[in-house]
Amino acid sequence: MDVSTRAVITAAVAALVAVAAFLGQFPATAHLGELPVVGMALVLTLVLAIGWPVLLELPSVLGSAVVIALGGAGAVIAVTATRGQPFLRELPVVVALAVLLAFVNELARQDGRLRLVESVTGTVTGVLVATAAAGWVAAGRAPGGTSLVVCGAVALFLGSAASAVRLGGWTGAVVTSLGAVLAGGAAGAVMPSMELLPGALIGLATGILVAALHVLFDRLPALDRRLASFAVIVLPVSVSGILVYVVGRVLVG
Template sequence: MKFFPRILDLSTRAVLTAAWAALLTVGSGRGVTGTALVLAATVIVVGIGWPWLLQLPATIGSGLVISIAGIGALAVVYAASREPWIRSVPLVFAFAVVLAFINELTRPDDRSRLTESLLGTISGIVIVVGASGWLAADMSTVGHRVVLLAAVAIAAAAVVAALPVYGWTSFSTTTLGGVAAAVVVAQTAVDVRMLTAVAVGTVTGLMVAATQMIFVRIPSLRSARAAMATVVVPIAIAGPFIYAIARLTLNV
């Protein structure tokens, strides 16, 4: 992991979050398939890094279950022929939880920290399954605008989070950065209502600010795998909220 000598630094991770959000913007510009590919990479990164971040005892098994859950959720949304695009996602989630139990039952070790390992795996499943909300929102022309707006807002919020400001000041400025970016983009480039822009900016700003506040307690993570998970988690967990905003404010 010498290729990532500085990835453990909080500011570096925030900048990488901004870069990943920019990648999502580019992918979305290529259509639904582009969005799906970027999100697939996102859930795989979470699958690889989340067990290391939580120091779960069965990193390979937990990571595999998390990755399968994320890819499965994206696949059923992508394959949906009509609305609601997310109708099969709960089935994927339920199947993934069953896999998490099977993973724990088939562990070759003494199954120590069983409850912690199971809950850690399920928390990762929740994160990656939620990422499918981005794709569901992107399945319509109007929802596509929300995806572009949200990706830009996350990138802006992450850039603000990289500044050498900490505590509640950082939390506030990061959130406001997301709102400001969303409003500006809505006024200049993406045709959406102001209410939608404010909602998207607030949600994305809060996601970045909250995760940064949590991870600032871990200024030097133990591995690059764990560090990369913290880079993409703010994007993944915003998925359900982005889809909800698109549905509620734009009738997607």
């Protein structure tokens, strides 16, 4: 799976997040509430958990995948069950428990615990990026929640689509960021409870994120494996969840 294909699929996943946010607004699906967004967040964490240990070539693939899946799904469930702000107040507890599970996973290894530090750090990093997907649920509950989620998802969609064009270097990063800014600003201008400037700033944040992740991961040898490619595909969408929530809280309220 080449770089352009992964970028296009990432854009499609971002579009699904926007659709999930909209489902709660239609009369026919209003009874679903935030469940579509919660479901998307859970899918992101599980796909990331399956592919992350393969992407980093961790020594205990199954154990690391289980720890990341439990941490990510636990974060989404914890945020969903939280009533009243701050919506992320239980997230540190979930992350702390997942870190403990990462050490338990190392104790359970029967392979001599080779590459111990690499295994622990890789697993904990996977937990952090998986739990970030819970930010989409929190963003949906913030003031102007649906508009905030849609704005972030649309910016991520166009930023990811722009990164599919193989421009390389700073030119590619600028085009990716500019595309996300334009998309975020346009979405912010038309969505209720949003404005052009907050939308553009959300777009800038997501665009820089997509460009940075492109530089960090898209040349790893492990991407020849399908599961590793899946992790890279959903990674920008997962991490953008917490990013959109934080930026939205600062700029929208």
